[in-house]
Amino acid sequence: MKPGHGEVLLAEGDVEVAEDEELLVAEFRRQIDAGMWAAVPTGSGAARREAIMVSSFEEVPRDAERVIFFPRAAGGS
Amino acid sequence: MVLALSATLIVIVALIWEVGWPGVSEWLDRRRAGRERIPAPDYDPGREQRAENRARQLLRSCVSEEEWEMYRDLGFIRVWGGLPQGADDRPAAGGASYAYLVYPHRPLLAYLPQTRELLGEYCVDFPDETRPYGSDRLPDSDDVLARWMALTADERRLLASSNLHVAGRQVDPRRATRDLWRLEEWERRRMRRAGGESPAADTLPAR
Numbered sequence: 321m322k323p324g325h326g327e328v329l330l331a332e333g334d335v336e337v338a339e340d341e342e343l344l345v346a347e348f349r350r351q352i353d354a355g356m357w358a359a360v361p362t363g364s365g366a367a368r369r370e371a372i373m374v375s376s377f378e379e380v381p382r383d384a385e386r387v388i389f390f391p392r393a394a395g396g397s
Numbered sequence: 398m399v400l401a402l403s404a405t406l407i408v409i410v411a412l413i414w415e416v417g418w419p420g421v422s423e424w425l426d427r428r429r430a431g432r433e434r435i436p437a438p439d440y441d442p443g444r445e446q447r448a449e450n451r452a453r454q455l456l457r458s459c460v461s462e463e464e465w466e467m468y469r470d471l472g473f474i475r476v477w478g479g480l481p482q483g484a485d486d487r488p489a490a491g492g493a494s495y496a497y498l499v500y501p502h503r504p505l506l507a508y509l510p511q512t513r514e515l516l517g518e519y520c521v522d523f524p525d526e527t528r529p530y531g532s533d534r535l536p537d538s539d540d541v542l543a544r545w546m547a548l549t550a551d552e553r554r555l556l557a558s559s560n561l562h563v564a565g566r567q568v569d570p571r572r573a574t575r576d577l578w579r580l581e582e583w584e585r586r587r588m589r590r591a592g593g594e595s596p597a598a599d600t601l602p603a604r
Contacts, residue, residue, distance in 0.1 A: 328518075359546040368461055368469075370549035371459070371545070371549050372549075373550040373551045373554070390539070391523040391525050391535070391557055393547055393559065395522075395560040396504065396522040
């Protein structure tokens with residue numbers, strides 16, 4: 321998924337299915353190569369939530385529901 | 398008759414010149430500079446609102462219920478700091494924890510909840526370089542989500558990417574103080590609704 325004005329959903333699939341995983345890996349690389357940061361939101365319900373940053377597809381937890389790509393931070397004025 | 402026609406003609410030419418010359422002049426300037434006019438997408442409030450609505454749904458699905466309600470009601474999210482040495486690399490006074498107020502498109506405002514002391518502003522942007530509609534500005538809720546994710550995932554990295562300024566440079570300290578008071582009141586009301594006790598200003602979240 322990606323925030324912003326464009327399509328929010330970039331790709332979806334089941335990592336247990338080889339074809340889907342290839343698609344997800346390709347899209348992940350495309351976004352990282354485009355300079356985006358990737359994060360996986362964790363936690364559920366009313367509990368405290370946070371995100372983990374991932375820089376490669378292997379770092380994404382296998383049970384992650386989604387990866388959110390967002391623009392890289394830049395120092396503001 | 399001829400004189401009157403001539404005078405009218407001169408007036409018409411003068412008016413056309415007056416109206417048309419700025420455009421012709423601009424076209425000539427662009428032509429000399431070898432630049433083409435880049436069509437700028439029109440501002441569409443409907444499109445912006447739809448993007449913001451999508452962004453709010455995405456934000457809501459990522460943050461906790463309390464954080465979502467905080468953003469919905471107050472317009473900012475409080476994120477607790479996690480660095481042992483504090484946000485400004487100085488020992489935390491009396492072991493006080495610190496937190497950030499996360500506003501859309503404003504610096505992260507670090508402060509000490511126990512004393513309401515403002516520590517500093519971390520100026521950071523998340524420019525969307527794809528500029529989908531001519532602007533690199535994310536919808537407000539997407540900007541808050543980006544800040545929240547970066548802060549909770551890798552606070553040190555985010556602070557390293559930001560420019561640190563003294564408090565009050567961009568966020569009016571009076572507004573910040575008022576927002577901290579609003580946050581305390583909001584938490585009291587929320588706890589009352591939940592049937593619990595009123596929380597102290599320095600109540601820490603469960604980790």
